[in-house]
Amino acid sequence: MTKILVVDDDSHALRLIEFALTKAGYEVITATRGEEGLQKAFQSPPHLAIIDLMMPQMDGYEVCRRLRQNERTAEIPIMVFTARIQEIDRQTALEAGANEFLTKTATPNELVSKVKELLAKSAPAPGVEVTPGQITTLFSLRGGAGVSSIAVNLATALAQQPNQKVALLDLCFSSSSVPLMLNVRPTLSLVELAKEDTTISLSVLEKYMVAHPSGVKVLPLVLSMARVAPISAKTVESVLSVLKNGFNHVIVDTSSSLDDMTLAALTHSDQIILVLVPEVVSVQAAIVTLQAFRSLGVSEEAIVPIVNRTFAQDGLSTETIQNALKRPIKAMIPHEPELLIQAINSGTPLTLSQPATAMATAIRKLASVLSPS
Amino acid sequence: MDVYGKGFIVADFFTHTYRISARADTRKRSLADHLNDRLTSYLELYDTFVSRLHKPSEIVASYSLASLRKDGITFVILATEKETSERHTYGYFAKQFYDVFLTVPSFEIKGKLQVVGKLDLHVLLVKGTDTFITISNPVASPSLFPDITFTGGTVLVNKSRIELFCISESPSP
Ligand SMILES: Nc1ncnc2c1ncn2[C@@H]1O[C@H](COP(=O)(O)OP(=O)(O)OP(=O)(O)O)[C@@H](O)[C@H]1O
Ligand SMILES: [Mg+2]
Numbered sequence: 001m002t003k004i005l006v007v008d009d010d011s012h013a014l015r016l017i018e019f020a021l022t023k024a025g026y027e028v029i030t031a032t033r034g035e036e037g038l039q040k041a042f043q044s045p046p047h048l049a050i051i052d053l054m055m056p057q058m059d060g061y062e063v064c065r066r067l068r069q070n071e072r073t074a075e076i077p078i079m080v081f082t083a084r085i086q087e088i089d090r091q092t093a094l095e096a097g098a099n100e101f102l103t104k105t106a107t108p109n110e111l112v113s114k115v116k117e118l119l120a121k122s123a124p125a126p127g128v129e130v131t132p133g134q135i136t137t138l139f140s141l142r143g144g145a146g147v148s149s150i151a152v153n154l155a156t157a158l159a160q161q162p163n164q165k166v167a168l169l170d171l172c173f174s175s176s177s178v179p180l181m182l183n184v185r186p187t188l189s190l191v192e193l194a195k196e197d198t199t200i201s202l203s204v205l206e207k208y209m210v211a212h213p214s215g216v217k218v219l220p221l222v223l224s225m226a227r228v229a230p231i232s233a234k235t236v237e238s239v240l241s242v243l244k245n246g247f248n249h250v251i252v253d254t255s256s257s258l259d260d261m262t263l264a265a266l267t268h269s270d271q272i273i274l275v276l277v278p279e280v281v282s283v284q285a286a287i288v289t290l291q292a293f294r295s296l297g298v299s300e301e302a303i304v305p306i307v308n309r310t311f312a313q314d315g316l317s318t319e320t321i322q323n324a325l326k327r328p329i330k331a332m333i334p335h336e337p338e339l340l341i342q343a344i345n346s347g348t349p350l351t352l353s354q355p356a357t358a359m360a361t362a363i364r365k366l367a368s369v370l371s372p373s
Numbered sequence: 374m375d376v377y378g379k380g381f382i383v384a385d386f387f388t389h390t391y392r393i394s395a396r397a398d399t400r401k402r403s404l405a406d407h408l409n410d411r412l413t414s415y416l417e418l419y420d421t422f423v424s425r426l427h428k429p430s431e432i433v434a435s436y437s438l439a440s441l442r443k444d445g446i447t448f449v450i451l452a453t454e455k456e457t458s459e460r461h462t463y464g465y466f467a468k469q470f471y472d473v474f475l476t477v478p479s480f481e482i483k484g485k486l487q488v489v490g491k492l493d494l495h496v497l498l499v500k501g502t503d504t505f506i507t508i509s510n511p512v513a514s515p516s517l518f519p520d521i522t523f524t525g526g527t528v529l530v531n532k533s534r535i536e537l538f539c540i541s542e543s544p545s546p
Pocket of ligand 1: 140142143144145146147148149150172174177254255256308309310311333334335336337340341344359
């Protein structure tokens with residue numbers, strides 16, 4: 001029987017939730033204090049935990065964090081169920097480790113259906129094999145081609161699709177733009193992880209990742225330039241192989257050089273999105289890159305060349321570019337003069353904040369190519 | 374709709390430096406009516422959780438009973454649109470919504486103001502007897518942290534705290 005732990009300091013709410021869940025066929029364990037809830041969870045981990053935020057002494061955020069820190073409960077799905085309705089509460093809850101945020105404006109029936117959804121999402125039905133996810137690396141040998149912008153928007157677009165767990169791995173020391181573009185404030189990064197002497201597992205990685213409200217989990221490279229340290233190809237490889245087993249999509253943002261990290265990502269990807277700008281130097285760089293890919297043994301089918309119109313002027317025609325590359329361009333990302341900058345400044349990707357724009361539409365299309373559903 | 378609250382409503386009360394999430398007793402009358410009641414200067418709160426404005430999700434203190442000075446409240450955000458004043462408005466006049474923008478200490482608030490009949494700002498802001506004015510679909514941002522927004526179904530704004538009040542010329546469609 002599926003066991004659900006409910007932690008809520010309000011006994012009236014607790015009884016109501018317990019009643020609804022029991023009626024729906026779940027076994028319910030209750031606690032009215034954060035500490036009590038943790039104790040019960042550690043003793044015998046439930047299949048899912050429903051946590052209230054506003055509780056005396058230990059609040060719900062802290063309960064989430066501690067559940068995530070403990071080996072036994074690190075992977076259980078957590079739903080925060082709260083009377084706090086603000087976006088900032090949702091963000092903080094997700095950052096603390098919650099998988100789902102539901103406000104108490106939802107009826108008990110709605111709560112039960114959310115519980116069902118979350119259980120279905122997190123537990124692969126027994127007997128069903130977990131298919132490993134796809135690693136997609138975005139790359140341009142020429143800087144400023146929009147690699148990070150597309151990576152961020154692609155990741156959020158993929159996360160919008162039903163039942164897709166998406167990880168976004170940042171491998172650029174140069175501009176650490178991913179956390180900025182998503183407005184997430186990480187407290188740990190790959191640099192700290194690389195210094196730890198631990199075997200990398202999914203539950204270890206989750207601690208270093210920060211959740212974006214879209215559902216995308218971001219693994220930043222470095223917190224600040226003062227902490228830069230070399231990351232070996234081996235570290236990147238083991239991070240990728242672990243992420244692959246925990247996520248449907250792993251999107252990798254790279255810098256515009258063929259450093260160790262980038263090479264490791266490129267040679268372990270299922271797809272490489274080669275980003276070009278419609279100008280001669282960029283096309284030249286792409287040609288050189290294709291040669292490099294060949295000598296690295298990257299398979300032809302893995303390469304997805306796309307054109308990103310970062311500037312307003314006409315630029316080279318798609319036909320000219322295709323002829324020069326001797327292969328078709330798989331996607332065109334239109335120029336987005338204002339809203340992209342606005343989206344970056346506000347920390348909400350275009351695919352979420354302005355889904356109707358041509359650029360967001362093009363990126364969703366690219367997402368559906370990667371993940372045909 | 375608050376089936377979990379048993380006649381108590383959870384709301385976010387903002388002073389110019391704090392966010393206070395708490396429950397108020399709305400079994401006998403609405404929160405707006407409590408706030409507009411000039412006979413009492415304090416509002417009783419239950420299960421009170423206090424956050425500082427620059428980290429509005431972090432809970433720095435919590436107490437099961439509290440008393441909040443009404444004139445210290447800048448505004449109150451509620452999840453639903455219904456929890457407004459119980460006072461009847463008869464259907465003789467058309468109800469229209471105007472876009473409003475206002476500033477109060479430390480915050481700017483956007484939303485929609487429902488006006489019955491002709492819009493008269495003087496009546497609304499000066500002559501009206503209510504201490505709190507009701508605005509729907511609010512978006513409030515601390516002026517120092519404009520990236521943070523607080524939204525809800527309704528906001529009750531303390532009229533004496535309003536510095537700037539802007540309203541669209543004609544009702545919004
Ligand atoms: N389709 C587009 N339309 C308009 N501007 C764009 C477009 N794509 C990217 N840009 C702009 O181009 C600039 C560079 O983008 P971005 O940082 O994503 O590129 P990058 O390839 O990751 O750069 P770097 O080499 O520094 O990592 C940004 O200012 C971004 O807003
Ligand atoms: Mg970049």
